[in-house]
Amino acid sequence: MSTGVIFAIILLPLFSFLVISFVLRPFFKHRPQLSWYTTIGAIGTSLALSIWTFIEVSAAEGHVLAMPDYEWLAIGDTVINIGVTVDALAAVMLIVVTVVSLMVQFYSRGYMHGDGGYIRYFAFMSLFTASMLGLVLADNLVFLFLFWEGVGLCSYLLIGFWFHKPEAARAAMKAFVVTRLGDFGFLVAILLLYAKTGTFDIGELQHLALAGTLGGAVLTWAAIGVFSGAIGKSAQFPLHTWLPDAMEGPTPVSALIHAATMVAAGVYLVARMFPVFASDATAITTVAVIGGFTAIFAATMGLVMNDIKRVLAYSTISQLGYMMLGLGVVGMAVASGTISTEHGLALGVAVGIFHLFTHAFFKALLFLGAGSVSHATGTFDMRMMGGLRKAMPWTYLMFLIASLSLAGIWPLAGFWSKEGILTHAWEQVPLLFALGFITVFLTAFYMFRVIFLTFYGEYRGKAHLHESPLVMLLPMGILTILAVIAGLIGVNEFLGGHSYGFFEALTHPLAWASLCLAGAGIFLAYAIYGAKWLSAASLRQRFAPIYTLLSHKYWFDELYENLFLMRLLINGIFGWLHWIDDHIIDGAVNGIATVTVMGGSLIRRLETGQLQAYGMAIFIGILAIVAFLLIFS
Amino acid sequence: MSVGLEHFLILSAVLFAIGLYGVLAKRNAVVILMSIEIMLNAVNIAMVAFSRYGHFITGQVFVIFIMVVAAAEVAVGLALIIAIYRSRKTVDAEKFDLMKW
Numbered sequence: 001m002s003t004g005v006i007f008a009i010i011l012l013p014l015f016s017f018l019v020i021s022f023v024l025r026p027f028f029k030h031r032p033q034l035s036w037y038t039t040i041g042a043i044g045t046s047l048a049l050s051i052w053t054f055i056e057v058s059a060a061e062g063h064v065l066a067m068p069d070y071e072w073l074a075i076g077d078t079v080i081n082i083g084v085t086v087d088a089l090a091a092v093m094l095i096v097v098t099v100v101s102l103m104v105q106f107y108s109r110g111y112m113h114g115d116g117g118y119i120r121y122f123a124f125m126s127l128f129t130a131s132m133l134g135l136v137l138a139d140n141l142v143f144l145f146l147f148w149e150g151v152g153l154c155s156y157l158l159i160g161f162w163f164h165k166p167e168a169a170r171a172a173m174k175a176f177v178v179t180r181l182g183d184f185g186f187l188v189a190i191l192l193l194y195a196k197t198g199t200f201d202i203g204e205l206q207h208l209a210l211a212g213t214l215g216g217a218v219l220t221w222a223a224i225g226v227f228s229g230a231i232g233k234s235a236q237f238p239l240h241t242w243l244p245d246a247m248e249g250p251t252p253v254s255a256l257i258h259a260a261t262m263v264a265a266g267v268y269l270v271a272r273m274f275p276v277f278a279s280d281a282t283a284i285t286t287v288a289v290i291g292g293f294t295a296i297f298a299a300t301m302g303l304v305m306n307d308i309k310r311v312l313a314y315s316t317i318s319q320l321g322y323m324m325l326g327l328g329v330v331g332m333a334v335a336s337g338t339i340s341t342e343h344g345l346a347l348g349v350a351v352g353i354f355h356l357f358t359h360a361f362f363k364a365l366l367f368l369g370a371g372s373v374s375h376a377t378g379t380f381d382m383r384m385m386g387g388l389r390k391a392m393p394w395t396y397l398m399f400l401i402a403s404l405s406l407a408g409i410w411p412l413a414g415f416w417s418k419e420g421i422l423t424h425a426w427e428q429v430p431l432l433f434a435l436g437f438i439t440v441f442l443t444a445f446y447m448f449r450v451i452f453l454t455f456y457g458e459y460r461g462k463a464h465l466h467e468s469p470l471v472m473l474l475p476m477g478i479l480t481i482l483a484v485i486a487g488l489i490g491v492n493e494f495l496g497g498h499s500y501g502f503f504e505a506l507t508h509p510l511a512w513a514s515l516c517l518a519g520a521g522i523f524l525a526y527a528i529y530g531a532k533w534l535s536a537a538s539l540r541q542r543f544a545p546i547y548t549l550l551s552h553k554y555w556f557d558e559l560y561e562n563l564f565l566m567r568l569l570i571n572g573i574f575g576w577l578h579w580i581d582d583h584i585i586d587g588a589v590n591g592i593a594t595v596t597v598m599g600g601s602l603i604r605r606l607e608t609g610q611l612q613a614y615g616m617a618i619f620i621g622i623l624a625i626v627a628f629l630l631i632f633s
Numbered sequence: 634m635s636v637g638l639e640h641f642l643i644l645s646a647v648l649f650a651i652g653l654y655g656v657l658a659k660r661n662a663v664v665i666l667m668s669i670e671i672m673l674n675a676v677n678i679a680m681v682a683f684s685r686y687g688h689f690i691t692g693q694v695f696v697i698f699i700m701v702v703a704a705a706e707v708a709v710g711l712a713l714i715i716a717i718y719r720s721r722k723t724v725d726a727e728k729f730d731l732m733k734w
Binding site: 615619 | 653656657658665726727729730731
């Protein structure tokens with residue numbers, strides 16, 4: 001298989017972006033559908049090529065295809081290459097990105113129908129997909145960082161797609177700035193690694209880290225720097241605040257951001273650099289702890305949100321935490337030598353990326369379902385929904401399956417991947433396992449709270465309800481199938497992990513425990529929001545302090561914006577700088593001006609305006625010159 | 634006592650000093666103008682004397698020129714003084730302080 005095919009996977013969507021931007025948008029404005037055809041054609045072809053790549057990789061020895069590097073630019077002795085890595089990890093990611101992206105593009109045709117920015121939308125979507133595909137395939141850090149920033153840019157453009165709404169413009173800016181904090185650490189880490197090793201190549205860095213040539217404090221800080229990039233992109237604590245606000249973008253964009261592109265990039269980066277992380281106990285422990293904490297932390301906030309998309313957003317953050325936890329706990333085992341390096345490295349990637357793989361399908365489906373619901377009701381507020389089951393049976397069914405999958409119910413996709421993470425967490429770090437285990441309950445509860453509030457009871461809004469058109473339901477249907485079977489098609493084994501047999505899983509006590517816990521969560525949601533045995537309002541009153549804490553998202557937005565931004569930065573450091581600017585820098589300039597003016601007003605008094613005084617001055621001057629000449633010549 | 638170049642130059646210097654005193658000390662603009670004429674003529678005397686003793690005819694020619702220009706200049710100067718008198722009702726030089734800021 002030639003390199004050309006691999007590059008075509010990236011270049012096709014990129015080409016689609018260029019065609020839409022420079023040909024279709026200026027010259028075919030009256031035929032917006034053309035931009036949709038272009039996007040679908042490009043991404044569809046990319047998908048076909050990705051499947052071909054996947055097949056080739058699975059047939060190849062060691063699941064790796066060797067690809068040549070091409071020199072991109074040379075600065076002195078520093079040579080930066082353009083090259084691709086085609087291994088099991090990249091192959092799985094290619095499938096995830098292209099499948100989800102293609103489904104989202106199909107769905108968008110219905111969802112974005114009649115929007116003024118239709119052509120622009122598909123241009124950005126193509127670029128977004130191209131950036132993510134490039135990110136997945138890049139084999140060196142500079143090339144990867146280029147696409148990494150491309151993904152960030154596209155998310156900015158798409159979150160702020162309806163930029164005339166102030167909230168959307170604000171959310172886009174927030175996403176960009178918050179992820180930028182993490183990216184800064186990533187960039188520093190890239191430069192640090194280059195300074196110490198003289199290479200940007202990820203494969204070489206992995207070898208150096210495993211061989212111990214690269215180690216000590218340098219490795220720790222570099223790995224934590226890379227992880228800070230992942231924290232920003234994957235919305236992990238403490239940079240999680242941008243993702244819920246990113247809901248201001250069009251819903252298909254949210255589906256794409258949450259499932260395949262953008263947030264997946266952070267987890268992918270940790271998986272790609274996994275040998276580097278696993279060589280350093282401090283770094284990999286950080287990954288596991290941040291992941292485990294984020295999983296439960298975000299899930300608790302999801303419990304009280306009224307906006308359906310916000311619940312899903314917190315759910316994504318929580319699930320991304322699971323992925324980090326999965327990568328982290330296996331990495332910790334490798335770092336401590338509990339399992340062999342060779343086996344552990346593949347296993348860690350498998351545990352983390354398998355959950356990313358299954359999560360992509362059901363989370364994309366949940367977002368498309370939420371979009372379908374809002375297409376009918378015109379709102380995302382669950383207080384204005386209810387009883388939609390009758391009007392939208394297909395959406396309901398698919399949303400239910402996706403929720404069950406997310407809650408980790410056997411035998412849906414989410415069960416298998418979540419089980420993998422929990423099993424390894426249990427073996428390695430019981431404390432982190434406890435966090436993940438409680439999150440299972442919370443996940444089931446908040447998802448079924450959404451189901452009962454949205455689809456059961458009486459309709460509380462005023463809109464005319466209708467099922468979404470086929471162009472929206474069809475991609476959801478395909479994703480539903482994937483949300484059911486994604487755990488069973490052997491991706492885990494392909495990546496180097498191990499899943500239980502179909503029925504064997506049910507004999508495992510841990511699987512039973514988490515199934516029971518998920519069942520308890522669903523039952524509690526039913527008791528409160530379905531059957532109303534418990535009143536939500538009175539519970540809210542009884543646990544008022546907790547409710548306030550959660551509904552204010554632990555005051556993190558306030559903490560960042562009021563304390564860090566306003567107090568510390570704007571009124572603090574910027575205040576001092578402003579004072580220095582005002583008083584010292586401006587003071588110097590104004591001082592010079594004042595001295596000049598004052599000097600002028602003093603010297604002005606010499607100018608009497610009287611002819612004879614000037615005459616006298618001229619006379620004395622001439623006398624002085626003559627005297628000077630007589631004395632010195 | 635033979636009259637030499639020095640005597641002419643002393644006369645010229647004395648006249649120039651008198652004229653300069655008049656320019657700097659007198660208030661009446663007409664007197665100042667007259668003083669300027671004295672200074673010019675003091676210079677003329679020096680020029681003619683140098684011309685006579687140095688055997689250069691150029692100095693004498695120049696003196697003729699200066700007298701012509703001085704006559705024209707006096708006409709302009711008097712016209713200015715009359716103009717100033719018409720607008721300010723005075724020819725006192727100390728009152729002409731328009732150039733002061």
